[in-house]
Amino acid sequence: MINMINIKRFILLLVLWAFLVSSAYAAAFTPDGNLVGNNIPVRSGPGTSFKIIKIINQVTPIQSIEKQGDWYKVKFQDNSEGWVIGYFVALTKQAPGSIITFDKLKDIKALGIQNENDVWAATSFGIFLIESTTKVVPYNDGYPLGYEVEKFYFDNNNVYALFKKGDNDRKIMYLKGKKWVGLDTKFEYNTVYYQGDSYFWLGGKNGIELWDLKGPKLVSSFPEKEYHAFSSVLSIYRDSNDLWVGTEKGLYMLDLKTNKITTYSEKNHLIMGAFTLILGDKDRIYAVSRETNMLGLNISCALNIYDKKTHKWINYLPADYPPGITSYPWIEKGIITDDGAWFSVFQEQSTLITGYGVVHYISKDNKFKDYYVPKIYSDSIMGFVYQKGKLYMMSPKGVLTYNEATGDFGKITKADGLLDNDIKALAVYGNTLWIGGPQGITRYNLEK
Numbered sequence: 244m245i246n247m248i249n250i251k252r253f254i255l256l257l258v259l260w261a262f263l264v265s266s267a268y269a270a271a272f273t274p275d276g277n278l279v280g281n282n283i284p285v286r287s288g289p290g291t292s293f294k295i296i297k298i299i300n301q302v303t304p305i306q307s308i309e310k311q312g313d314w315y316k317v318k319f320q321d322n323s324e325g326w327v328i329g330y331f332v333a334l335t336k337q338a339p340g341s342i343i344t345f346d347k348l349k350d351i352k353a354l355g356i357q358n359e360n361d362v363w364a365a366t367s368f369g370i371f372l373i374e375s376t377t378k379v380v381p382y383n384d385g386y387p388l389g390y391e392v393e394k395f396y397f398d399n400n401n402v403y404a405l406f407k408k409g410d411n412d413r414k415i416m417y418l419k420g421k422k423w424v425g426l427d428t429k430f431e432y433n434t435v436y437y438q439g440d441s442y443f444w445l446g447g448k449n450g451i452e453l454w455d456l457k458g459p460k461l462v463s464s465f466p467e468k469e470y471h472a473f474s475s476v477l478s479i480y481r482d483s484n485d486l487w488v489g490t491e492k493g494l495y496m497l498d499l500k501t502n503k504i505t506t507y508s509e510k511n512h513l514i515m516g517a518f519t520l521i522l523g524d525k526d527r528i529y530a531v532s533r534e535t536n537m538l539g540l541n542i543s544c545a546l547n548i549y550d551k552k553t554h555k556w557i558n559y560l561p562a563d564y565p566p567g568i569t570s571y572p573w574i575e576k577g578i579i580t581d582d583g584a585w586f587s588v589f590q591e592q593s594t595l596i597t598g599y600g601v602v603h604y605i606s607k608d609n610k611f612k613d614y615y616v617p618k619i620y621s622d623s624i625m626g627f628v629y630q631k632g633k634l635y636m637m638s639p640k641g642v643l644t645y646n647e648a649t650g651d652f653g654k655i656t657k658a659d660g661l662l663d664n665d666i667k668a669l670a671v672y673g674n675t676l677w678i679g680g681p682q683g684i685t686r687y688n689l690e691k
Contacts, residue, residue: 266551272320274304277658278331284302285325289314289329290648296325302658306334313618313652328617329652331603344662344685345373354670357402362670362677365392370404370423373684385423396437403443403456405435415443417456428452436479444486451488461565465497472504480521480528487528489518494530494547495669511554524579526551526606530587544573546586548604559602559611572599578627580634582606582647584615587624587636590614598623601636619643620654628669628676633689635676637666642678661685 268298283299289311305327309316313329344363362373369383370392390406393413397403416423432447440459450473451464467474478489486497494513496505507513511546516532523529528549536542546559577586583606588599597686600615600622615622621638636643641656642663655678657664663680669691670677676687 254524257401270319272322273306274331275307276305278303278305278327279315283327283331285317285327287325289316289326290607293326295325299331305332321392344660345379348379348683350681351668351684352675353392353394354668354679354684355397355402356670356672356677357395357397359672363395363402363404364668364679365395365404367391382418382421382423384421385416385425387416387423387425390414398440401441401457402433403437403441411528415445415454415456417459426454426456428454428461429565432476434435434476434478436481438481442482444479446473446479446488448475450474451476451479453485463549470497470504472506476521477517478521478530480523482523482528487521487523487530489521489530489532491517494521494532507556512560513547514543514560516543516545520574520577522577522579523586524584524606529577529579529604532579546574546602546604557609559604574602576624576626578629578634580629580647581632585627585634585636587627589623598625598638600624614652619652625666628671630657630671635669635671639665642666642669642676655687659687 251338278299284295285297285299286293287296291672296403304320305317307315307317308311308324314326315329315332316324316326316331318324325451348364348366348371350367351364352367355363357363360374364371364373369381369386372380372382374380379491387406390403390408393407394405395402396405398500404416405425406414406416413433413435414425416425430445430447430452431449432445434446434454436444438444441455443454443456445452447456448467450464450466450470452461454460454464455462458584465473469566472488472495473488475491476488477491480487483512484499486499488495488497489661493515496507496509497503498505514532516533516534518530520531521528528679530549532547534543548557548559550557572588572590574586577584577590581603585604588602590677598621600613601617603612605612620643621640623639624643625637627637632647634645634647638643641654641661646649655661661678662682662685665680666678667681668679674688675689675690678685680688
């Protein structure tokens with residue numbers, strides 16, 4: 244009888260112990276990320292209408308519990324819970340499988356990936372080839388003094404670099420052995436379009452030239468004296484047999500078979516100005532026009548889109564942005580993607596130039612969507628790279644990401660292992676994203 248009582252007591256104690264252990268595990272804090280930022284409001288529900296229950300002012304470990312739209316329900320180390328909008332959330336499950344940093348190369352200006360093993364990096368003091376995680380080779384013979392690299396280009400085994408000085412001075416150079424060599428020309432140009440297979444279009448104040456850098460040799464010339472429309476060229480885009488040209492005063496299409504020039508104007512429903520950017524895909528041409536006043540302030544800007552099937556133009560004006568800006572917002576950078584195109588928008592406020600988000604043109608719906616804080620983590624988008632449905636954006640607050648399949652935004656920051664949040668250069672190849680900033684380069688594995 245006594246034994247039976249003892250056995251029952253033992254079983255009861257065992258059940259109680261199991262319950263307490265399971266409850267402890269259920270309540271355990273298992274962090275899977277951090278809140279990153281200052282003055283982060285933690286709310287009682289998933290939306291700005293819910294009460295703020297605390298403010299976070301430092302990097303704080305969290306455990307994610309639930310997600311609704313752009314909002315995360317998170318648990319803190321003291322087991323308190325709340326809701327936070329996603330651009331403050333950096334989950335470790337989004338972190339790379341491996342990170343390699345190159346902190347000996349500082350002040351990164353440009354990155355280019357030649358192949359799986361060779362990555363080119365331009366700094367404020369030279370050009371370097373990263374051949375492995377331990378071998379970095381300088382290539383500075385022939386580097387033009389006073390210039391910095393804006394972009395790299397590659398075809399087969401050839402390497403090209405576009406150098407810039409200020410806003411209007413460009414030099415395209417090619418690597419011969421270990422020396423950078425420029426073109427033997429007096430033609431001054433401020434815009435360059437890479438057609439591919441070593442062919443480069445150069446545009447400037449006095450017209451357009453086409454160069455084959457394998458020679459190198461001048462292939463074609465369209466001087467302003469003969470082609471009066473091509474004065475003060477600002478942008479170029481090659482589309483099959485047509486060359487689209489943007490100048491300070493208009494937009495033109497040159498038929499490369501006949502050399503006939505078509506002029507586009509208000510009659511074609513364009514919003515006119517200086518055409519600073521031209522992009523294209525198989526169905527459309529995207530031309531950005533911008534107008535400034537005598538003080539240099541932007542007074543208008545438009546994205547003009549040409550449908551190749553209907554031969555009609557539609558326009559987008561970034562005029563729906565909040566008031567209080569010194570000058571009209573303008574479009575700075577752009578990129579073509581599988582579902583349309585993206586453009587960064589900037590503004591000038593009290594002589595300070597700041598970003599004002601991005602514009603997404605969705606081709607299948609023929610519509611535009613604007614994104615800015617708090618929908619995205621940073622308004623200042625300095626450039627884009629794109630690969631297989633994934634868009635990566637440079638910003639002063641890290642790399643912003645967008646997934647076309649899900650429509651979700653994300654971010655990669657110092658909390659994820661980057662050397663910098665101030666991103667100055669991006670390049671993507673396969674599952675690897677190369678990220679450059681003032682403190683060096685991070686190689687980030689995109690596979691989860």
